[in-house]
Structures are given as structure tokens and as C-alpha cells.
Amino acid sequence: MYTTEFLDIPPLAGAHGTVTLPGSKSISNRVLLLAALSRGRTVIHDLLDSDDTRVMLAALAQLGCEVTQAGSTTVTISGLGGQAPRSPARLFMGNAGTAMRPLTAALAVLGGDFELSGIARMHERPIGDLVDALRQLGCTITCTGVEGYPPLRIGQPALRLDAPVRVRGDVSSQFLTALLMALPLAGHRASMHGEAARDIVIEVVGELISKPYIEITLNLLARFGIAVRREGWQRFIIPAGSRYQSPGEIHVEADASSASYFIGLGALVAPGADGQGIRIQGVGAASIQGDIRFVEAAQAMGAHVTSGPNWLEITRGAWPLKAIDLDCNHIPDAAMTLGVMALYADGPTTLRNIASWRVKETDRIAAMAHELRKLGATVEEGADFIRVTPPATPAHWKTARIHTYDDHRVAMCFSLAAFNPAGLPVRIEDPKCVAKTFPDYFEALFALAQAAPGRIPVICVDGPSASGKGTLAGQVAERLGYHYLDSGALYRVAAHAALRSGRSLEPENEPAIADLARQLPVTFSGERVLLDGSDVTEAIRSEEGGMNASRVSTMPAVRAALVALQQGFSRLPGLVADGRDMGTVIFPSAPLKVFLTASAAQRAERRHKQLISKGISTTLDSLRADLEARDTRDSTRSVAPLKPAADALQLDNSALTIEESVETVLRWWQDRQPFGSS
Ligand code: DC
Secondary structure (H helix, E strand, O other): OOOOOEEEEOOEEEEOEEEEOOEOHHHHHHHHHHHHHOEOEEEEEOOOOOHHHHHHHHHHHHOOOEEEEEOOOEEEEEOOOOOOOOOOEEEEOOOOHHHHHHHHHHHHHHOOOEEEEOOOOHHHOOOHHHHHHHHHOOOOEEEOOOOOOOOEEEOOOOOOOOOOEEEEOOOOHHHHHHHHHHHHHHHHHHHHOOOOOOOEEEEEEOOOOOHHHHHHHHHHHHHOOOOOEEEOOOEEEEOOOOOOEOOOEEEOOEOHHHHHHHHHHHHHOOOOOOOOOEEEEOOOOOOOOHHHHHHHHHHHHOOEEEEEOOEEEEEOOOOOEOOOEEEOOOOOOOHHHHHHHHHHEOOOEEEEOOHHHHHOOOOHHHHHHHHHHHOOOEEEEOOOEEEEEOOOOHHHOOOEEEOOOOOHHHHHHHHHHHHOOOOOOEEEEOHHHHHHOOOOHHHHHHHHEEEOOOOOOEEEEEOOOOOOHHHHHHHHHHHHOOEEEEHHHHHHHHHHHHHHOOOOOOHHHHHHHHHHHHOOOEEEEOOEEEEOOEEOHHHHHOHHHHHHHHHHHOOHHHHHHHHHHHHOOOOOOOEEEEOOOHHHHHOOOOOEEEEEEOOHHHHHHHHHHHHHHOOOOOOHHHHHHHHHHHHHHHHHOOOOOOOOOOOOEEEEOOOOOHHHHHHHHHHHHHHOOOOOOO
16 A cells, blocks of 8 residues: 555556456445344455455444454454444444444444544534434434534434334435344344334435445345345335344455446556456456446446456457446446546546535545546536546646545546546555555556556665665655665675575676576565575675675676666656666666765764664774775776766765655655646
């Protein structure tokens, strides 16, 4: 997951390959709650691991369910099975509507002393229609802030089940879902109080929106033993005697809304040389999720889609895409992706019947309109529609910093703007908001996408020994979400590999060491360096490791052998490369090259501190003498001498903290970006 302040996506030119999607948020949170309410243990596979599911899991544990996790996607829940939830409990729901609504209903029916709250945005998202419906039933609920909005306090109910429960269906289908999941508990509770079992009836007032989400709910209820009868979309009947029963084991299908970004991707990009497009694994034609019908919308815009029960394959068809005019009530979440695809269409695209967008993570109509305009589109918005006219020509596209409103879907769908014909990068602010449903979304995108040729940004950092270039480069990479190449480590590993295979580092072994270096099975895993899977970090980081590296680094054949390996580190979304010839030989066209210097006295002092802290005793004078000797050797050696690239910016950090150096380099980098100051 990218936890950076922003993520700059370079202009993208193509994409192909297979993506396996995480579990559906809607199914995950429903299944978690149903398992918690059931009798028996449920093993849940392929559960989504995200902010929203963590909120639900934490709440269930607080309420006394036994929750055990095996890995991040398998969870076992021992259900309450008729027992009262642990009370009192104060439950924090974050911004997870799929946890807030159904838990409110379930707890209100079960009764106890509960408080449910969330982040500020959650307290702006209406829940009044659900509260009203629950009060009709005899539940005790108080809105402790503003009437009709969380936070809520829940007490003991005095249930009345004789009359149908009426709930509005035109604001959020989650209210009906919440009631459908809670009311089987009411029937059970009533029968425990000796009342005759009776059917419980829910009546929907107004036109029910987002019906496919209700289908998911009914489908999952059936898996947990509750066979709801429905009469049209107006009346839902929970049969007398209904009782939750665990299915034992259940698999969560992949998120169909998340699939929309990759379906969109397939619709936008020219297929690979072999005609390969995008294959999506985990969700397909047999999906119970309504957003799977996004496929039809993508087809209407021109995409070619083939599918199996749990997979989809997408290749580009019509190009430019065909503009559409579509009622999106059945695919409210995925439809946001159409808004961005509309930028690539042959005319204005209108998305209708999307009033529910206004009460989601943010006011999504306003957000989409605002951000699409930044990219150069003309956008008209109304209470329940949006019309997007794409930029008239490539020259009308604009570089944009996309604000994401703590809304995962805004962040994800706007990544598709990086395929713009103007070759502009796109900045996504606060990329970690995707954690709500798809923490590794950008990683998944970058695994499929290719940057436009020569457009992966590279920052080179070099400088004399002990100048702090490794620390600086590592931190700059972290702040930008870029990969980091410690090229010195490659020389260290090459020397280590040679010695390990019984070769000395004498000049006559140069061809053999070069052969080894050419196919160096090295991987970096955080701070650790692995050679052929075994951890060689300690060995290569020793003083001796440095000396050995220095020896092999003067062998031209070894240097040449490592060129391709080093260039291979230039991957999306970008790279910070640290080492001798990064800016001169490996990445000569890098847009920013930094040559870090510090006085020998300063460097000696820093190294001294470092060694002392490791318990190694030395003197400042000897360190300084060593460094000066090494500087001379490094800058006068014939092979790859230490010297700044002609276009490098020099940074003397003698009097700077690490943080100040990092900020300076980031500022230089920002000055070279087209985004303007933030
Ligand atoms: O940065 P370091 O101390 O890990 O580098 C180890 C040795 O390798 C050092 O002598 C410099 C040399 N080196 C090089 O010649 N070219 C590079 N790109 C990186 C390091």
C-alpha cells in the first residue's frame, strides 16, 4: 500500500496480464455479521482485508464473538447463536457504512447498552430512515448528535412484530439490507419470550434503489439459513421460525466494483503484441454482485469482454470509446469508473439516476465533476446525474492533482486518466484511501501497466563515501513511493557470490565474476538482501564486504554485466537510484541527479558516531585520514571514477540534517514536475 502524501502516476501507454482481485467489501462485511449472528462456527475464506472489514472484525470481537485469523484472508468466527452480545460496548465504525448500518439494526434488535460512532464524514451520512424503521419495531435508539445521523446510542427494545416494518428504499439500500439481516433475530428473540412464531414483513416505501445489493443480501441470508420471500421489490417476508445457522465454510467472491477499474483498463489499452488483454481472476459471470453488470456498460462503450464463472477477459474494441447515456442505478459504485472512461469517448457521456452518490464516502457527484474538470473535461452535474464531455483534443488535457476526498473509488478510478493521449502524469493525493477496499490497488495496476517509453521517473543520487547518500536516497524513495536501488549492494553481492563460488577477486577471474554478475539471483526485501534466497545482509555490509565490492567494481566486465540488472529496477511508479555511475552510465537521461557532498571532517564525525553506536572503537583522526585517502582513490581511479554527472545538482549537506537534505531534494524534484506547488 502507498502511504505517501501523493502518488504520481507517470503517463501510461499499455497494460496486459492477469490480476487477482481482493474479496468483495459488501459480501465480506455481510458474511462477517451473519457468521457472528449464527449458531456454530464459520470459516470464511478470501475475506477482504481492508479498513472496512477491520472495523467490522474489531466490533464483533468487542461484542464477544470469538474471532481467529489465519493469514489475512481466512477468518473463523464462532457465532453468538442467540446469546446476548457483550454490553456495554462503545463501537468505532470509522467510515464503514457497510458495518455501521447492519450493526446498528442487529444491536438495536438484540438490545443492550451500545454506542456507535465514526469519523466526521460518517456523522454526516444519513441513517434516519433506518432509525425510524427500527423505532417502529420498538427499538430504543437515540441520535446523540444530530437527529437522523450517527453517533447513536442503543438500549433495550420492546419489540412489536405485529405490523409490517416500513422503510424508505430511495436513499440507501443499506437500510433495507440492515433490516433484512436484523429481523430474523427479532423473530428468534420473540419466540424465546414465549410468543407465537410469526412471519415478519418489511415494506419498502418509495422506489428501491441499488436493488442488486439487496440480491446479495438475500443470497447470503439463504446461505445462513434464512429464506426470505419477496414480492416484487416492495415486500419482504422473513418466515416464522427463521433462525441463523452457519454454513460451516464460505468463500467470498472477488469485488466486482474493484473489477471495474481493470475492465476499464482493458477497454482503454491497445492489447499486447500477442493480442493479450486484461484477465481478471476471482469474479465473473456467476457473480452475485450487481456491479458485475458494469461489464455491459463497458461493452456499450466498446470493450470486448469474455467471461467464465469466476473470470473475465477484456480487450479494447471500439476506439475512441463510444459515448453512452446510461441509467446507472443498478451499478452505483462501478459507475464512477465510467465517468473517467468518458474522458476517452467520442462525445458526451451521461450517467443518470445516481443520487445515492451524494451520500457516499463523499458527495461523489460533486467530487467527480470537480476532478474531471481539472483534467480538461467539460462537466455538467445535476441532483442525480453527471454529463462528461471529454477534452476536445489531446492538447486540451491538463495536468491534474486529483484530490481524493478520503474516497477509495475516486482514487482508483482516476488512475485511468494516466492513459491520456497528451502523455501527462496524474497525481493522486492521499493514495492510502484505497485501503478501504483494495489496499494494494496501485501495486496491482503497476503490475499490469507499462509507462510510456522513457517516462518512468528516475532520481539519481551519488556522492563520496559516508556522505549519507544511501540514507537520503532511501528516504526520498519512501516519500515518493518509488523503488530504491542501492547499486553498491549489487557490487557487494557480486563479490560475495564470487567468493562463495570459490573464486578469488583477482583480475584473472574478471570474466568469470562478470558471468556470475550477469545472472545474479539477488532480491531486496525491505532492508534485507537475499542471494539465491539466503540472507547475505550482514556479510555484504561488513567493512570487508565493502573492500571486496570496491575490487570487483573496478572490473569493466563486471560493471557492464550489471547494467541491465540495474536498469531493470526502473519500474512504475519511479526509482531513486544510489551509486557511482547512476547518472552517467545507467540512467543518463534521469531528470534529476543529485551529487551529495560533505566535508571530510563532517563525514568522519558521522561515521565515528555510527561506529561507536555499534560498539566499534576507532578515532576521528584515523577515520578522516581513511576517508580522504578513499576520496582520492575513488576520484582518480580509471574505471568509473567518482565524479558528478555534468547535469547533477550539488548538495553540500555538511550543515544539514537528513530531513533538511530530503526536503531539499524533494523540492528540486517538485520543481521539475508539472503539478505546481501543493
Ligand atoms: O555504496 P557502497 O559502499 O555499498 O559501494 C560499495 C563499493 O562499490 C564502493 O567501492 C563503490 C562501488 N560502487 C561502484 O563502483 N558503482 C556503483 N554504482 C555503486 C558502488
